Amino acid sequence: NAGVTQTPKFRILKIGQSMTLQCTQDMNHNYMYWYRQDPGMGLKLIYYSVGAGITDKGEVPNGYNVSRSTTEDFPLRLELAAPSQTSVYFCASSDLSRETIEGYTFGSGTRLTVV
Amino acid sequence: QKEVEQDPGPLSVPEGAIVSLNCTYSNSAFQYFMWYRQYSRKGPELLMYTYSSGNKEDGRFTAQVDKSSKYISLFIRDSQPSDSATYLCAMSPRSGGYQKVTFGTGTKLQVIP
Numbered sequence: 001n002a003g004v005t006q007t008p009k010f011r012i013l014k015i016g017q018s019m020t021l022q023c024t025q026d027m028n029h030n031y032m033y034w035y036r037q038d039p040g041m042g043l044k045l046i047y048y049s050v051g052a053g054i055t056d057k058g059e060v061p062n063g064y065n066v067s068r069s070t071t072e073d074f075p076l077r078l079e080l081a082a083p084s085q086t087s088v089y090f091c092a093s094s095d096l097s098r099e100t101i102e103g104y105t106f107g108s109g110t111r112l113t114v115v
Numbered sequence: 116q117k118e119v120e121q122d123p124g125p126l127s128v129p130e131g132a133i134v135s136l137n138c139t140y141s142n143s144a145f146q147y148f149m150w151y152r153q154y155s156r157k158g159p160e161l162l163m164y165t166y167s168s169g170n171k172e173d174g175r176f177t178a179q180v181d182k183s184s185k186y187i188s189l190f191i192r193d194s195q196p197s198d199s200a201t202y203l204c205a206m207s208p209r210s211g212g213y214q215k216v217t218f219g220t221g222t223k224l225q226v227i228p
Contacts (some may be wrong), residue, residue, distance in 0.1 A: 041220065042203070043218040090158050092158075103149055103151075104159075104216070108156075
């Protein structure tokens with residue numbers, strides 16, 4: 001069981017370039033999330049999705065876009081990369097349809113540097 | 116004031132010590148409390164979760180919630196070098212449907228052999 005798979009693991013972008021961070025989960029989870037993690041700042045929610053075709057903004061959505069065409073995939077698009085987007089990006093999924101919260105399953109992260 | 120406060124550490128202890136990790140929070144609506152462990156260059160993984168107040172034990176780990184004080188703790192007994200990681204607390208209002216989870220900033224723990 002692969003869980004949540006993120007690609008690429010590392011990437012260096014130049015200012016103004018664009019890229020897509022890929023995220024796939026094989027647990028049939030309804031909910032998927034994108035977080036960024038900066039030193040001393042904790043996890044900040046960028047976007048989330050409660051199902052295929054439904055996405056919504058989190059705390060820090062500016063400069064990012066998402067889509068959810070299937071249950072499994074939740075790509076994050078960076079347009080016009082800026083140095084402030086240098087961070088570690090985590091994709092996560094969860095199944096909150098049951099009464100008991102079971103937490104998130106995180107991917108291993110994408111380390112992005114914008115120079 | 117942040118909704119969730121967590122001492123960033125780092126916390127350095129000798130092997131075998133009892134470790135206490137703590138978070139305070141301000142939102143009285145939080146009902147579900149979680150602890151995640153994050154090894155270096157890895158994603159967080161769920162360690163334990165509890166509902167409302169009380170204790171929960173799992174092996175060497177004990178999670179405590181004191182809602183009256185808005186204070187949660189994670190205790191690690193007989194700490195091992197393999198426990199060296201960053202520990203994040205997390206909380207949400209309730210389960211079922213989408214619930215916003217608020218994370219602490221994490222406490223970095225180092226267990227010295």
